[in-house]
Amino acid sequence: MIMNKDIIFLTPVCTHNIWGGTRLNREFGYPIEGDDIGECWGISAHPNGDGTVASGAYKGMKLSELWEKHPELFGDTGMDRFPLLVKIIDAKDDLSIQVHPDDAYAKAHENGSLGKTECWFILDCKENATLVVGHNAKTKEELEQMIHEGRWKEFIREIPIKPGDFIQIDPGTVHAI
Missing domain, CATH: 2.60.120.10 (Jelly Rolls)
Incomplete structure (x- = not known):
């Protein structure tokens, strides 16, 4: 099997939170409307926010699905689920x-x-x-x-x-x- 060595870009999941603001849209350009955007889950295979592959050979696949079907892309860790969640947080309140x-x-x-x-x-x-x-x-x-x-x-x-x-x-x- 030939491994695809292209960088995998994900479409993130953004969340509305009562403490969120507007910076994720205004300063980072994430296409989500509202003045309560608290989090951008940039790399996530979590059930509450599973990122989608944006382009390339795996376009449209959820990160959790990619992890499950192509463990070789992640170094065959042997873990049963994707172990990371990378977020950008905009907290305008505590x-x-x-x-x-x-x-x-x-x-x-x-x-x-x-x-x-x-x-x-x-x-x-x-x-x-x-x-x-x-x-x-x-x-x-x-x-x-x-x-x-x-x-x-x-x-x-x-x-x-x-x-x-x-x-x-x-x-x-x-x-x-």
Whole structure:
């Protein structure tokens, strides 16, 4: 079998979110209307947003289908699903604080899903912008006390960011944009 060595371009999936803005259309040229476009899932084979091959030999195929039918294109990883989700996010408002599981927890408690490690590269942000990454509790007891007493400003750890910053969010880390 001759492997196709052309670059595979995908038509992304864009999502409407109450915290989204207009920059994905205005600055990146994604052809989606609205003032609430929060995410562009640029590389995704996720059931909630499966990218479509835009041109070439596999035009029209979903990325999940390409992964399943042509594993040789991806290095025959042996994984049962495409392991990445690459997004561009335009958040004009704060997002909810989240904590994601690791693979072992997700497999056991989330219907066999994969865990979630995130990496964020800051393309642009307002001056003096911050992200939530982690918390300030020193012990489990202090964590429980801060939460029960609603001491959120003291509990939540905010870090300053600027364009060009790279942040890795490991599973189990409190985080928010």
